[in-house]
Amino acid sequence: MTSTDLPMSDLTAQGDRAFKDYETLRAQGRSLDLTRGKPALEQLDISRELLTLPGDRWTASDGTDCRNYGGLKGLPELREIFAPVLQVPAERLLAVGNSSLELMHDCLVHALLSEVPGAARRWVDDERIAFLCPVPGYDRHFALCERFGMELISVPMTDEGPDMDVVERLVATDPAVKGIWCVPKYSNPTGVSYSDEVVERLASMPTAAPDFRIFWDNAYAVHHLTDEEVEIRDVLAASEAHGHPDRPLVFGSTSKITFAGAGVGFFGASQSNVDWLISKSSKRSIGPDKLNQLRHALFLQDSEGVRAHMLKQRALLQPKFELVQQILERELGGTGLARWTSPKGGYFITLQLVHGGASEVVRLAGEAGTALTPAGATHPYGVDPDDATIRIAPSYPSIEDLEHAVVSLAVCVRLVGYEQLLAQ
Amino acid sequence: MTSTDLPMSDLTAQGDRAFKDYETLRAQGRSLDLTRGKPALEQLDISRELLTLPGDRWTASDGTDCRNYGGLKGLPELREIFAPVLQVPAERLLAVGNSSLELMHDCLVHALLSEVPGAARRWVDDERIAFLCPVPGYDRHFALCERFGMELISVPMTDEGPDMDVVERLVATDPAVKGIWCVPKYSNPTGVSYSDEVVERLASMPTAAPDFRIFWDNAYAVHHLTDEEVEIRDVLAASEAHGHPDRPLVFGSTSKITFAGAGVGFFGASQSNVDWLISKSSKRSIGPDKLNQLRHALFLQDSEGVRAHMLKQRALLQPKFELVQQILERELGGTGLARWTSPKGGYFITLQLVHGGASEVVRLAGEAGTALTPAGATHPYGVDPDDATIRIAPSYPSIEDLEHAVVSLAVCVRLVGYEQLLAQ
Numbered sequence: 001m002t003s004t005d006l007p008m009s010d011l012t013a014q015g016d017r018a019f020k021d022y023e024t025l026r027a028q029g030r031s032l033d034l035t036r037g038k039p040a041l042e043q044l045d046i047s048r049e050l051l052t053l054p055g056d057r058w059t060a061s062d063g064t065d066c067r068n069y070g071g072l073k074g075l076p077e078l079r080e081i082f083a084p085v086l087q088v089p090a091e092r093l094l095a096v097g098n099s100s101l102e103l104m105h106d107c108l109v110h111a112l113l114s115e116v117p118g119a120a121r122r123w124v125d126d127e128r129i130a131f132l133c134p135v136p137g138y139d140r141h142f143a144l145c146e147r148f149g150m151e152l153i154s155v156p157m158t159d160e161g162p163d164m165d166v167v168e169r170l171v172a173t174d175p176a177v178k179g180i181w182c183v184p185k186y187s188n189p190t191g192v193s194y195s196d197e198v199v200e201r202l203a204s205m206p207t208a209a210p211d212f213r214i215f216w217d218n219a220y221a222v223h224h225l226t227d228e229e230v231e232i233r234d235v236l237a238a239s240e241a242h243g244h245p246d247r248p249l250v251f252g253s254t255s256k257i258t259f260a261g262a263g264v265g266f267f268g269a270s271q272s273n274v275d276w277l278i279s280k281s282s283k284r285s286i287g288p289d290k291l292n293q294l295r296h297a298l299f300l301q302d303s304e305g306v307r308a309h310m311l312k313q314r315a316l317l318q319p320k321f322e323l324v325q326q327i328l329e330r331e332l333g334g335t336g337l338a339r340w341t342s343p344k345g346g347y348f349i350t351l352q353l354v355h356g357g358a359s360e361v362v363r364l365a366g367e368a369g370t371a372l373t374p375a376g377a378t379h380p381y382g383v384d385p386d387d388a389t390i391r392i393a394p395s396y397p398s399i400e401d402l403e404h405a406v407v408s409l410a411v412c413v414r415l416v417g418y419e420q421l422l423a424q
Numbered sequence: 425m426t427s428t429d430l431p432m433s434d435l436t437a438q439g440d441r442a443f444k445d446y447e448t449l450r451a452q453g454r455s456l457d458l459t460r461g462k463p464a465l466e467q468l469d470i471s472r473e474l475l476t477l478p479g480d481r482w483t484a485s486d487g488t489d490c491r492n493y494g495g496l497k498g499l500p501e502l503r504e505i506f507a508p509v510l511q512v513p514a515e516r517l518l519a520v521g522n523s524s525l526e527l528m529h530d531c532l533v534h535a536l537l538s539e540v541p542g543a544a545r546r547w548v549d550d551e552r553i554a555f556l557c558p559v560p561g562y563d564r565h566f567a568l569c570e571r572f573g574m575e576l577i578s579v580p581m582t583d584e585g586p587d588m589d590v591v592e593r594l595v596a597t598d599p600a601v602k603g604i605w606c607v608p609k610y611s612n613p614t615g616v617s618y619s620d621e622v623v624e625r626l627a628s629m630p631t632a633a634p635d636f637r638i639f640w641d642n643a644y645a646v647h648h649l650t651d652e653e654v655e656i657r658d659v660l661a662a663s664e665a666h667g668h669p670d671r672p673l674v675f676g677s678t679s680k681i682t683f684a685g686a687g688v689g690f691f692g693a694s695q696s697n698v699d700w701l702i703s704k705s706s707k708r709s710i711g712p713d714k715l716n717q718l719r720h721a722l723f724l725q726d727s728e729g730v731r732a733h734m735l736k737q738r739a740l741l742q743p744k745f746e747l748v749q750q751i752l753e754r755e756l757g758g759t760g761l762a763r764w765t766s767p768k769g770g771y772f773i774t775l776q777l778v779h780g781g782a783s784e785v786v787r788l789a790g791e792a793g794t795a796l797t798p799a800g801a802t803h804p805y806g807v808d809p810d811d812a813t814i815r816i817a818p819s820y821p822s823i824e825d826l827e828h829a830v831v832s833l834a835v836c837v838r839l840v841g842y843e844q845l846l847a848q
Contacts (some may be wrong), residue, residue: 036493044492051480051481051715058468065465065468067684067686068462069684070685098710098713101708105708109533113536113548143707144707147704259491259492260492260493260710261490261491261492261493261495261710261711261714262713262714262716280571283567284529285523286685288522289522290685
């Protein structure tokens with residue numbers, strides 16, 4: 001039985017209980033934050049060794065002095081480590097800067113101001129540029145496009161990735177559609193990993209734009225939360241096999257592996273895309289911070305080292321994700337008010353409100369001291385048409401704070417949900 | 425008596441001697457490099473402490489955890505240290521990324537793709553954008569403009585900075601002139617420091633473009649080579665006093681202070697320019713590498729620490745610059761074939777060939793094993809109309825290699841010079 005089947009008297013009782021719970025919460029006056037996909041302090045502590053590296057070393061495996069200028073591609077040893085992680089051959093994987101977001105930004109900039117391989121002209125000379133945005137998705141992807149006046153077109157997410165019927169129709173008919181934002185594994189915020197079929201269809205679909213690009217943000221490539229370590233299909237290999245080698249641009253970083261902000265960003269693509277990015281960024285850069293790359297290579301050692309390190313991350317994150325599941329089940333299970341994801345990796349849980357009212361839930365939770373990501377942030381232009389999606393970021397708070405915050409959230413969901421049902 | 429006054433027989437003898445010297449050099453088969461303004465290994469060694477910093481620290485003075493996301497402005501303590509160095513109030517000085525070049529690039533990008541304060545429209549919507557380039561100047565500045573299709577207009581350098589009569593005329597009459605490249609102290613490559621009058625005129629001159637910008641690359645702010653530590657006028661204060669607070673964009677970095685590439689870049693400007701850059705880069709960045717900033721703050725301590733550190737740099741660099749002066753004087757003094765600068769700081773010595781032939785000198789030196797910066801690199805589009813300027817970068821080679829390289833250069837100057845005179 002769902003809450004919508006409850007007799008009115010029961011609904012009223014549930015609403016009253018929710019209101020009392022809410023008043024109790026508010027009286028406690030605690031201040032908590034569920035907004036940000038930030039590593040917790042314990043997660044940062046497991047990379048403490050980085051703080052004294054590289055020690056007495058400064059020479060890379062190819063003899064490069066990491067203390068001096070040069071080396072636009074990044075250190076070979078670090079690229080070797082992350083090549084299998086990101087499914088990019090090391091020779092076409094660049095290690096650059098301290099985040100992948102800036103690499104995505106710069107790819108947009110360079111595409112706007114000079115032709116990407118296959119383009120008839122600079123994007124800035126097109127009257128209209130549009131990007132497909134699987135929703136719910138990552139607000140910072142959408143913000144990059146908005147900042148450059150690009151149009152954002154929502155595409156629904158399914159349990160296997162973006163709804164490919166919609167994607168194929170849009171890219172086939174509209175030459176202004178130049179790209180799609182993808183977080184292919186443990187997607188932000190749904191946790192969905194793309195099925196092989198979705199990757200194949202993305203790699204093979206005809207596009208009206210000859211310079212169409214998949215922005216493949218593999219942010220959670222090794223961020224498993226269960227024993228089932230999800231593998232996704234290799235988008236570069238698939239695109240090459242289907243005759244579209246230049247279609248994918250692969251991004252990744254160590255932000256949620258080691259230190260967020262003091263890590264390393266990665267870019268991988270076809271040789272012509274790599275050559276294009278290097279030729280554009282060579283004017284901008286005197287080389288990346290190679291000492292930080294050496295620091296990371298010495299710390300992580302190899303791909304197995306990354307795996308071992310991520311098991312430590314999982315040991316810290318998994319209990320938090322499980323706690324959220326337990327609380328949501330306990331507080332909202334069987335109410336019919338909400339559904340939520342049970343991700344096998346990544347950084348987020350998505351709560352979907354059956355009757356909408358997400359903005360009101362976020363507002364009420366905020367007033368009771370629990371900060372949530374603004375409702376709508378997961379959608380282009382910050383507008384969720386169903387006002388239904390709430391993103392939960394369990395990583396940063398302590399277990400105790402997390403419990404209080406999620407209980408608060410659940411109380412607000414009940415309060416808003418029953419009020420809506422009573423008003424019908 | 426200059427060489428042009430020599431009787432023909434003496435010219436022939438000098439030419440023969442130069443040819444023999446050249447053959448001797450070539451037979452030695454050494455391979456040396458005078459092209460790059462790179463710190464030498466000994467210079468890097470004096471920052472060795474950075475390799476194990478920040479040690480057991482990760483918290484900034486304002487409580488920021490430098491291991492996690494955030495903080496677009498950079499660490500307060502590092503901005504405090506460099507505020508007096510770069511003549512920018514700390515609250516309007518940003519510490520961002522690992523080089524100033526990328527900050528210059530990004531300012532151009534953001535000006536192209538969204539209005540700078542005071543602009544009527546985005547630069548990309550202007551039919552023509554031009555930058556003034558004092559020559560000889562820095563090729564990477566020019567390359568940034570070229571990359572975006574901007575027009576480069578040469579302005580002659582005087583002993584006090586750019587020829588301000590020319591600058592004032594061009595900026596007053598041509599609204600397409602949006603900027604000027606300045607290395608105001610120990611300029612690359614002439615070593616010239618701007619006089620107070622030049623700074624005042626730059627700060628006060630009327631410009632046809634309301635969004636005119638001075639790209640003030642104070643790359644050698646503390647890079648003294650003599651006891652006379654040159655001070656330049658504060659361009660931000662001067663521009664504000666003259667009612668043009670938004671005109672200067674100040675850049676600097678630690679590249680030639682600590683590690684080149686593993687250092688920190690700085691940007692300083694008026695509050696509205698700072699707000700503009702932060703608002704644009706906030707879409708791109710998850711914050712700079714704050715651990716590297718902490719590392720630098722712990723190592724350099726304060727502005728006095730920077731000064732003490734730069735005295736160590738000077739102790740290593742000064743002998744190399746003096747050696748170049750001695751060799752040029754010994755080999756070319758009184759020949760009338762060349763003039764050269766005696767910089768009081770910075771990284772370069774400029775050799776001017778009285779009769780041109782710089783490309784031929786560079787070619788011959790290269791064949792004899794000494795690589796020089798391509799003739800013309802100091803000028804827009806790589807073309808020096810007089811083919812007269814050769815940039816000498818004494819920092820990287822050892823004293824012994826430097827001696828051989830500069831002697832080789834001088835021999836080639838004599839060879840080309842006397843051949844030219846004989847052909848007249």
